[in-house]
Amino acid sequence: MSPEPIRLFGRSSSHFTRVAAIVALELGVPCELVVVPDLASRDPADYGGHPALRVPTLAVGESRVFGAENICRRLAAIAGRSGEPRVVLAEHVDADLAWSAQELVWHAMSAQVQLVVGVVFSKLPPDALIFAKGAAGLRGALAWLDAHADEVIELLPKPRDTSIFEVSLFCLVEHLGFRPTVPLEPYPRLRAFAASFATRASARATPYRYDVPPTTVTP
Ligand SMILES: N[C@@H](CCC(=O)N[C@@H](CS)C(=O)NCC(=O)O)C(=O)O
CATH class of the missing domain: 3.40.30.10 (Glutaredoxin)
Structure with a gap:
């Protein structure tokens, strides 16, 4: 330590x-x-x-x-x-599918930040190309992850406690519920995965909430 x-x-x-x-x-x-x-x-x-x-x-x-x-x-x-490794990092993984999946999780998280900061806080028009394409790309990434996440998780090294992929996917999916950006209904496997991960002590100890004092901008 x-x-x-x-x-x-x-x-x-x-x-x-x-x-x-x-x-x-x-x-x-x-x-x-x-x-x-x-x-x-x-x-x-x-x-x-x-x-x-x-x-x-x-x-x-x-x-x-x-x-x-x-x-x-x-x-x-x-x-x-x-x-x-107890927490599997990117460098512990050796599979194209898993690398692509991780890229899509990071992308989706950044796309959500862009939509929240651009449309919600900056009050810019959601139909502007940058946001309309960003939302379409976010939905595309989520659909791909919904189809492939189970297979990717099977590819991760064992034994492990968890992995960056699982942690980041959980944080992405729960954040889409906490701060609605695109609907989660079309992605049942992602919702099931997040519900399962949410039972871990580390997840229960870190619920999304708005810190006080209140701020002007709170992605
Ligand atoms: N690639 C960065 C992304 C960090 C990021 O986008 N953080 C968001 C909050 S979740 C942020 O700081 N947003 C403020 C802004 O966009 O102005 C990382 O991995 O830490």
């Missing part, structure tokens, strides 16, 4: 933040959530030093890690490994 304090700058309503928070819990790495109060801020210091003004940022002492997947790698390194 790290002798230095570990802090996660993020928001309880953010799916990228929740990926990191769940992985920290799964690995047993103590990690304090530092709430970023206002996602409209243009000061990197408010994001734990993230120059691109995003959450999450992991702070390990003076070091900073940007990007949810990199944060998970750092948390896994802090936890150390004995034998098989």
Whole structure:
């Protein structure tokens, strides 16, 4: 374990933040959530030093890690490994289908951020090409994941506690319910997967909610 304090700058309503928070819990790495109060801020210091003004940022002492997947790698390194990985990372996977599936999960999460920030907060027209195509691409990614997620999960190395793929897919699907963007009804297998993952202690400990004090922007 790290002798230095570990802090996660993020928001309880953010799916990228929740990926990191769940992985920290799964690995047993103590990690304090530092709430970023206002996602409209243009000061990197408010994001734990993230120059691109995003959450999450992991702070390990003076070091900073940007990007949810990199944060998970750092948390896994802090936890150390004995034998098989407890949380399967991208580098533990060797299958085209699984790589493509992970790409579509990250894409869908980013597409949802774009729709929320663009249409909901910025009040830009949803029929603008960037948002209309973004929503169509999000629906396409979800349909593909609904058709292939079970097969992808079978391809993941065993034994494991969980994987970045499963954690990120869960955070994506639950966030689409928390912050409706496109309907989830057409994706029964994704809903079933999320309902099952939601019973894990790490998922129950990190419910989506809006942090107080209230902010002007809350993806
Ligand atoms: N690739 C980044 C994406 C992070 C991201 O998009 N975070 C969202 C919140 S879930 C954000 O900071 N949105 C603020 C904005 O778009 O202005 C990661 O993996 O951490």
